Amino acid sequence: MSTDTAAIGSVPLLAKAPRGPRHSFVRTVVARLRYDYLTLFFMGVILLAILSAVFAPWLAPHDPYATSMILRLKPVGFEGHLLGTDELGRDVLSRILYGGRMSLMMGIVPVLMAVLVGGLLGVVAGFAGGWVNMIIMRIMDVFYAFPSVLLAVAISGTLGGGVVSGLLALTLVFIPSMCRITETATTQIRGLDFVEAARASGASSGSIILDHIVGNILPPVFVYASSLVSVSVLLGAGLSFLGLGVAPPTPDWGQMLSSLRQAIYVQPIVCALPGLAIFIVSLSFNLVSDGLRQAMDIKA
Amino acid sequence: MTGMITQTDDIVSVRSLDVVFHSRQAPAKAVSDVSFAVKRGEVLCIIGESGSGKSVSMRALMRLLPADRTKIGGHITVDGQDVLALSEGQLSRVRGSSISMIFQEPMTALDPVYTIGEQIAEGIRRHEKVSRAEANQRALELLELVRIPSPERRLKNYPHELSGGLRQRAMIAVALACRPALLLADEPTTALDATVQIQVLILLKKLQLDMGMGIIFVTHDLGVAAQIADDVAVMYAGRIVEYGSARDILLHPRHPYTMGMLASTVHGQDRHRDIEAIPGSPPDLRSLPPGCSFAPRCKYALEACTKAVPPEFARPGGGYARCIRMTEIVHQMGAPQPVHA
């Protein structure tokens, strides 16, 4: 290869390269998060909430369904009942631990489903552009026109209440915003030169989406999804509060809040506890999402 | 040499300016020990490549760097005022009256929701007590001054309605609204086409002579410097490596970096030979090499170059070069251009 071109000589190799180990995206984000103590703390809170929901049967001091007419509405710290009891004499701590299962599921599952469905629609709309984009996005706009709470209540009510219809309702509520986020991100990435370069080397649309688009839209999607979880927890609780989500006596934070509110003048602190749980989990997801956004903000 | 800087007819004088950026990683020394002065009616070009500290030193003059992450050391005097000692309120009075600034991209410097006329008039009224009508009249005159065709109509235009060259002229008009003594120009012609760039450069030079302004003009383009500069400062890795009159520096460079820059700028080289490029890339400002920062890329470097930062060696005819082999290299070559090996 080089015999006929000795006249031009060779190119000197650049020996200078960045020092240290490879800085992949994930590594860089992890390295940044290590010093973001606030985000780490709230990640810990979320982990704790999930673990305590998963291990509720082992952690709960009492049966969450065991009622007692004698032990109704006892205050926080009452003997054997660390967080008091509710209007039917059930242990509030146990019910909050068990209730976390439903509430966290209502928070996480709809968001995951919305990421899949809305994300797919968004990528297709953003990548195809033109009339495909217009049809998909106009349909999404119709859903956007309704306030999310109203929409969730309407869908869940139409479907007849219950956990499954609650999950479906929340999923449908989140699909439009998820779709819009991925559509925007995809449109941005699609216009960049490296996508053009991939097309210029003959890659098909499918492989461009898989190899070049998905990896680049994941960070914003991930950040947005984690902030949606907090909304979903709140909305899920709201549905249960209205009697559209989880049916009694299954413990759920929203539904607990709903039934305990009648006792607000008797045991105000105990009544506020499920609300506090909702508040802490929701806030944690929000702050973690914010921390992730900062950590993932890497200039290429 | 350095004694001249303290003279009183300077509108700006900078002495031993240091700028350090603090970030998650090690602090970056963006500007080290930079001194220069500009008189009224004088144009100083700061030439350098990206990361050389040319824009940072200029922004430091107006204290436009984020205060929480930057440490500025040294002395900056503008129009007799110690910039580093001013309060925010005093500073904003200085900005736009004694000093104004023009940028590479006018769209980011002009406010998209106001017309050109409103922006100029607002600038005038913020610093001077004049009536609205008077300010509008002045705005019209300014547009005429920067040679914008049909200025009455253009006053009512929004920035996005203007072409690139007109937008740049409008930004100059905004900057000149309060007759600044010093204009800071950060690559204002880099984004323009060749036929438009030359128009803007000629306009700036004419305005500068007519109004007796001082201009500090930051650029990476040696041709632009040749067109507009009286004095030239060449920056590399945060330091001024060579300083002198435009003619001396561009025709008779003494610092190996300046020589390398001139040689690697394509202008009529023999196309059958490689261009004489400077090998390697500029150093990381977070871990500068000891001694002369250019030594690792310099073909004249000696052991001694890596020991201490070279002091200023006076150039014949004024100015200086920070190279311990300055006289030697010139002597060896007998010509300013280094011989191709």
Next chain:
Amino acid sequence: MDDTLVPRRPTLKPVKQGDPRDRGGALQPLLIVNNLRKHFPIRGGMLKRVVAKVRAVDDVSFTVMKGETLGVVGESGCGKSTLARLLMNLIQRDTGELIFDGDAVGEKTGITLRQLRRHLQMVFQDSSSSLNPRLPVVDSIAYGPKVHGVKTHAARDTAMQLLERVGLRSDLFAGRYPHELSGGQKQRVNIARALALSPRMLILDEAVSALDKSVEAQVLNLLRYLKTHFSLTYLFISHDLHVVRYISDRVLVMYLGEIVEIGPVDEIYEQPKHPYTQALLASQLSMDPAERVTEAPLAGDPPNPVNPPPGCRFHTRCPYAESVCSANAPRMDKRADPLSHQVACHMHDLASGHSRAGNPPRTLPQASQFAPKLALIGA
């Protein structure tokens, strides 16, 4: 040295004897572009009707010989980047044909787009957005071959070799991510990526414009080296006239979507015929403070390519414009030798009716003589 005065013809040497990819023979142009046109519609109003057209590339024809470098110069909005994307088929052309080494692109008897893309690759300007930030550079380079069915392992090996070819030590750089590289290093990776399919022709769209001068010189040297080693043909698009003069064999000057002048590099630079080319060259800055330009050769900005002026598109800025210039569009002689020096200007057409026809001026007059034209340029 020896041939600075004699106008150079493109040298045909770099086509290796027996290159298996060569189909048409040494004298068959590598790329022939005929009447290429792209108008972008601008839609407005409720019904999204076409209200105007950007005539980005309008009836452009030229030829690229094997082994030469054709420089393309022009100001922003002249259509040079659209031209690059049309040649790469990244955007659909409205009309016109591309003939690559004798084969029409995208027609039954010719070669497919996919085949064309093996032979024709492009290096983009913006080195920061032209690499996928989530991929190590070696994978970005190996991507093209993988798309064309090369096994992952073999594609990575090729990529490692190419990294060394463009001057980057593969052991140090292969695993790096784009944000860890400097602008010059990224542009080297971009070049390696373009070479990964062993193309015969590279389109370089402002490939060195964003780089610092010292890095630009390194990359230009690299391009020179690669051209010989890989038997490449270049289409070099740039707004920098000095760089184009250094690297090109022939030069094509574009103004508002049309070719105004084309010819051997030294003829264009030493005897420019079109007033626009003359103005462009006169706008170049000297490196000598004693040779300052005191009068701008042209006033105003290039007009908007939306609804460009009728007739000769340059007549609104041209000091020699006459009524014929706004009435008829000058044409280049299509039957002339495609490698000769050609210009689209009425002053160079004896039959045009322009008063200076046959006696065209060699340089521009001083700008002040036609300053009143400034008012025409608005809108």
